[in-house]
Amino acid sequence: MRHQGTSQTGVHAAVGRNAGCLTNRVAGAGCACTSTGAAAVQRTTGGARTVSGFALIDGELCAERVPLSAIADEFGTPCYVYSRAAIEQNYREYDTALAAVPHLVCYALKANSNLAVLDLLARLGSGFDIVSGGELARVIAAGGDARKAVFSGVGKTAAEMEAALEAGILCFNVESAAELEALDATAGQMGRRAPVSFRVNPDVDPQTHPYISTGLRESKFGVPIGDAPTLYRRAARLPHIAVRGIDIHIGSQITTLAPYREAIVKVIALVDQLAAEGIALAHVDLGGGLGIRYRDEATVELADYAAMITPLFSGRREQLLIEPGRRLVGAAGILLTRVIYLKPGPQRNFAIVDAAMNDLIRPALYDAWHPVDPVRPRHSPSREWQIVGPICESGDFLAHDRALSLEQGDLLAVGAAGAYGFVMSSNYNTRPRACEVLVDGDRAHAVRKRESVTMLFAGESLLP
Numbered sequence: 001m002r003h004q005g006t007s008q009t010g011v012h013a014a015v016g017r018n019a020g021c022l023t024n025r026v027a028g029a030g031c032a033c034t035s036t037g038a039a040a041v042q043r044t045t046g047g048a049r050t051v052s053g054f055a056l057i058d059g060e061l062c063a064e065r066v067p068l069s070a071i072a073d074e075f076g077t078p079c080y081v082y083s084r085a086a087i088e089q090n091y092r093e094y095d096t097a098l099a100a101v102p103h104l105v106c107y108a109l110k111a112n113s114n115l116a117v118l119d120l121l122a123r124l125g126s127g128f129d130i131v132s133g134g135e136l137a138r139v140i141a142a143g144g145d146a147r148k149a150v151f152s153g154v155g156k157t158a159a160e161m162e163a164a165l166e167a168g169i170l171c172f173n174v175e176s177a178a179e180l181e182a183l184d185a186t187a188g189q190m191g192r193r194a195p196v197s198f199r200v201n202p203d204v205d206p207q208t209h210p211y212i213s214t215g216l217r218e219s220k221f222g223v224p225i226g227d228a229p230t231l232y233r234r235a236a237r238l239p240h241i242a243v244r245g246i247d248i249h250i251g252s253q254i255t256t257l258a259p260y261r262e263a264i265v266k267v268i269a270l271v272d273q274l275a276a277e278g279i280a281l282a283h284v285d286l287g288g289g290l291g292i293r294y295r296d297e298a299t300v301e302l303a304d305y306a307a308m309i310t311p312l313f314s315g316r317r318e319q320l321l322i323e324p325g326r327r328l329v330g331a332a333g334i335l336l337t338r339v340i341y342l343k344p345g346p347q348r349n350f351a352i353v354d355a356a357m358n359d360l361i362r363p364a365l366y367d368a369w370h371p372v373d374p375v376r377p378r379h380s381p382s383r384e385w386q387i388v389g390p391i392c393e394s395g396d397f398l399a400h401d402r403a404l405s406l407e408q409g410d411l412l413a414v415g416a417a418g419a420y421g422f423v424m425s426s427n428y429n430t431r432p433r434a435c436e437v438l439v440d441g442d443r444a445h446a447v448r449k450r451e452s453v454t455m456l457f458a459g460e461s462l463l464p
Ligand SMILES: Cc1ncc(COP(=O)(O)O)c(C=O)c1O
Pocket: 108, 110, 111, 129, 152, 153, 249, 251, 252, 253, 287, 288, 289, 290, 323, 324, 325, 326, 327, 419
């Protein structure tokens, strides 16, 4: 047992191993937490309320009530850290905001598919949006209800269709005529009828990064909205297809409501046209895509999102489905990393940290901006640093031009890394993937062990 902190700081962290769990006690008196609850609410002018779960307590950044330095000591770095309270609160906010209409939140687990995260959401009654047989297996392994799962993606294989039919999923979001025929054949071989929505492409511009815009005409996703009536008529005639709904997903990290409204109005007109032809749909799935604040984006409030949607759905018979990913988990996670070396230079100063583009690829891939905060802020003068990893690529950076006061060995928290962080990590440069820790109040649980180098080549072999 190790004790950390002093009565001077007011933070007493009693750290001990307990079946992968680290427990901290934070002294109530003298605790100068910047938030009042376990889940810190961050709101700055023009930004929507997002719950992160990370706050300074007596000069040290904490996940809920656990100091991040204690997590680094116990589990090492780089390490993803998530807040249970933040994830749960973000889910509840969605659920409450849409309470006026019958709805199902289907968490898009591509954003963060750790079993512990799925378990938390399953316990709250969440459905799931999956895009592979692997993600279906994760939902089932985490105790999620496959009957509340929708299956998106342009390239579902026959084996994936079979597994999803076997599990009794709620709906296949079909993205092409060829997929519809293949699904009918697979369901026929199994003596089943496959529940189907078409993902229609409403041709709206979500005004986000081109790599995460999916609702434009040139996108590989969905079927053109003009082709949808023909496809629905075909589906209604197929013996092993049950027409169930309609689906859109126009993009990700969307920070304005206008493109959603434009797409929804188009889709509702189509639903009414189909109903007039005798093809009645049971649900309308609006996809995910609501953005979070990474830097200074003026993001959409959930209340405004709900206020836009609910009048369009009130009095209608279709159930509303949504597929949020980033908005539920993005702000609820950080990537904890340690400065290995400081390398000041004539042009630029480099802080070389132990996390790299293989751990968090968003900066390199989308030029994404993530906040970088010292775990124990220093009061000495700051300099401008490039925060880079050890990978042999000039594109290996986590952040550019950050004014920080740093010393070798310091811990840094790369913020808003709970979505599209660990799930997009790789083993490039034979780097074992980071561990993942879920904090629940004053306890930190290892929810994924750090990989070892031998695990990385366990499936490889030499020539005979
Ligand atoms: C079909 C579908 N649904 C939902 C999502 C989740 O999006 P977000 O994380 O932006 O909410 C995605 C992400 O790209 C997606 O492709």
